[in-house]
Amino acid sequence: MEDWWIYRGTGEPHPGILRLPAPPPWRxxxxxxxxxxxxxxxxxxxxxxxxxxxxxxxxxxxxxxxxxxxxxxxxxxxxxxxxxxxxxxxxxxxxxxxxxxxxxxxxxxxxxxxxxxxxxxxxxxxxxxxxxxxxxxxxxxxxxxxxxxxxxxxxxxxxxxxxxxxxxxxxxxxxxxxxxxxxxxxxxxxxxxxxxxxxxxxxxxxxxxxxxxxxxxxxxxxxxxxxxxxxxxxxxxxxxxxxxxxxxxxxxxxxLHEPDADQLASIVEAHLGPGAKTASDDLIERFIGHRERGTLATDQLLNAIYLTSTAAVERGLGREELADMILRYVESDAGLG
Missing domain, CATH: 3.40.50.300 (P-loop containing nucleotide triphosphate hydrolases)
Structure with a gap:
């Protein structure tokens, strides 16, 4: 970690703003x-x-x-x-x-x-x-x-x-x-x-x-x-x-660039837990494949993983079929973004 950083990107609150030096004279x-x-x-x-x-x-x-x-x-x-x-x-x-x-x-x-x-x-x-x-x-x-x-x-x-x-x-x-x-x-x-x-x-x-x-x-x-x-x-x-x-x-x-597979896995773990990360490698790959053909947001991946880990299990729905259905629907939605 760089010593000059005030914001570190760790997600942990700290009083680092108090170390911010004086502004340049023109600011x-x-x-x-x-x-x-x-x-x-x-x-x-x-x-x-x-x-x-x-x-x-x-x-x-x-x-x-x-x-x-x-x-x-x-x-x-x-x-x-x-x-x-x-x-x-x-x-x-x-x-x-x-x-x-x-x-x-x-x-x-x-x-x-x-x-x-x-x-x-x-x-x-x-x-x-x-x-x-x-x-x-x-x-x-x-x-x-x-x-x-x-x-x-x-x-x-x-x-x-x-x-x-x-x-x-x-x-x-x-x-x-x-x-x-x-x-x-x-x-x-x-x-x-x-x-x-x-x-x-x-x-x-x-x-x-x-x-x-x-x-x-x-x-x-x-x-x-x-x-x-x-x-x-x-x-x-x-x-x-x-x-x-x-x-x-x-x-x-x-x-800002789109997150790669490793970053997506970290995002999934942060939001849905380690179990969801372990079980979602295939869906992350499918998401990246969909994203190459059009604009998709990380929200949509989280939605697909959440639904396939609940609805697909509880109702006996096909995991990949449900994920593809959700991704296609959101991908074509005019309000995306």
Missing amino acids: VFDGGPPVAPHEGSDAAVPRRLGDARRAVTYRPRREEVELVNAALYLRRPLLVTGKPGTGKSTLAYSVAHELALGPVLRWPITSRATLQQGLYEYDAIGRLHEANLSEHTGGGARDLGIGRYLTLGPLGTALLPYEQPRVLLIDEIDKSDIDLPNDLLNIFEEGEYSIPELRRVSSAHPRVEVQTADGGQVVVERGHVRCRAFPFVVLTSNGEREFPPAFLRRCLRLD
């Missing part, structure tokens, strides 16, 4: 005053197949570990490219778990995603509705507090002045509008942003408490947020588009 950020991360859990993790468990069982290759550490040292985003099921998103959860950096802040990208949505959302209509309701029910016109209607997004929350970096997963950036990667450039360089709605009222209300993406609350001073520890940003891509050179220059790039 120093001085936001403040420091805020404490919200202690709540990432409630969405259990709903995403295997993410919580994979954070513990994920075993990256040496190249992946070194690039993660390079991104931590240099305070640069990590652009991770690979086919579905290669562990792109799981890498972010693995880093957050091992370095005890709190719940992952996840921003799933769609074609309609905008920079402002990643930074914050302001419910102006809701505020107007409550003001009208208060007036018509005898409450009179009153200041309802703009902070009640403003929620920081995943990116906006990650850029709060924490003492230690938060982990931000910007998932499937290649699905974004063509302008979003360029819109992110200034944020990645400056590590700060402004909220115009708060700046307009800053004379009367210089400190406004707003909600964060992870369910907490934080005070924003004069409508401006600047990070203190640049977040560990993972941007995932299926390799479906090219990105602008200026965007690529600001990221470190990691290409």
